[in-house]
Amino acid sequence: MLETEKPGIISLVLGSTKYKMFNFMVSIIMLLVLSSVLEGHEYGFLVLNITSSIVFVLGIYAAGRNKRNVILLIILGLPWFLSEWIFTRSSETIFASILFFLFISGTLFAHILHTKKVSADTLYAAVCTFLLLGLLWASIYNYLEYISPGIIFIKNNSDVVTTLTSNEYIYYSYTTLTTLGYGDITSLTSIGRMISVLEAIAGQLFLAFLVARLVAIYTANAMRGNTGS
Numbered sequence: 152m153l154e155t156e157k158p159g160i161i162s163l164v165l166g167s168t169k170y171k172m173f174n175f176m177v178s179i180i181m182l183l184v185l186s187s188v189l190e191g192h193e194y195g196f197l198v199l200n201i202t203s204s205i206v207f208v209l210g211i212y213a214a215g216r217n218k219r220n221v222i223l224l225i226i227l228g229l230p231w232f233l234s235e236w237i238f239t240r241s242s243e244t245i246f247a248s249i250l251f252f253l254f255i256s257g258t259l260f261a262h263i264l265h266t267k268k269v270s271a272d273t274l275y276a277a278v279c280t281f282l283l284l285g286l287l288w289a290s291i292y293n294y295l296e297y298i299s300p301g302i303i304f305i306k307n308n309s310d311v312v313t314t315l316t317s318n319e320y321i322y323y324s325y326t327t328l329t330t331l332g333y334g335d336i337t338s339l340t341s342i343g344r345m346i347s348v349l350e351a352i353a354g355q356l357f358l359a360f361l362v363a364r365l366v367a368i369y370t371a372n373a374m375r376g377n378t379g380s
Contacts, residue, residue, distance in 0.1 A: 172259075172275035175213040178206045179282045183321065190318045200235050207232045210251075213279065214258040227251040245294040252290060256283040263361065269368050277361050281328075284357065288350045289324035293317065295346075303343030304336070328354040 182202045189195030207228050215221035231248035234240045259280045266273050295302050296315070304315055315323070315336070323336045327350045338344050 171209070171213050172272050172279060175206075175209040176275050176279045176282070178202070178209045179279065179286070182206050183282070186318050186321060190316065203235050204232065210255050213276075214255045216258070216262075220258060224251065224254060227254055242294065242298050245290060245297055249287065249290045249294060252283050252287040256280050256287060259283070260357075264364060266368065268372065269365055273365075281354075281357060284350075284353060285321065285325040285328050288328065288346075288353075289317075289320040291346065292320045292324060295342075296320075301340070303338050303340055303346065305339050324350065327351055330354065 182199070182205075185195075185199055185202055189198055211221060211224045211228065215224055227247055228251040229247075230244045231251055234244035259276045262276055263273060263280065292303055292315075296304060300314070319336060325331075326333055326336075327347050330351050338347050
């Protein structure tokens, strides 16, 4: 019997096709951690931009299952990618980031729904999709506040607009997505509350669909195995 060589750390990190979902998942987690740790540091933006670039490249690699997908992802993600480096953030580039995260999360979710076998790749894709939902809604909050300050986040005094940082948008998005809701950042507008509720519903529906799909795949494989025996 031939011995198969186990993949080393280099192949795990730099990535063959087999580990592209794992690499993408790690890059998103790194971005989330570093965005909170390095916020306000003098050269923190440089590290964050490099990490964002890694997320951009690995996202295209993970979701680019054909030439058309790759081209669409580059077109959608390039404005966001360039704006992070040349500091030209605008409503257009933020909206492009929404489309970029939406397309990637949709592609990965479709991959989960159509897979015939539960593997590590499937589970990593599920984690990536859930993490991307948080970034997607954070971009939505950022976009709406950018074009109309105070439309979602205002202080108790409605005449005072609360300006949140990118890291605070991310924090609020994930606490809403997971229905954790600490309450230290809340929305006091009707539009903000509605969008927050929609995010919470999306998070719960995703988990419900994920569990149902994984159970269905496992059951189908078990039945085929019993039939074969």
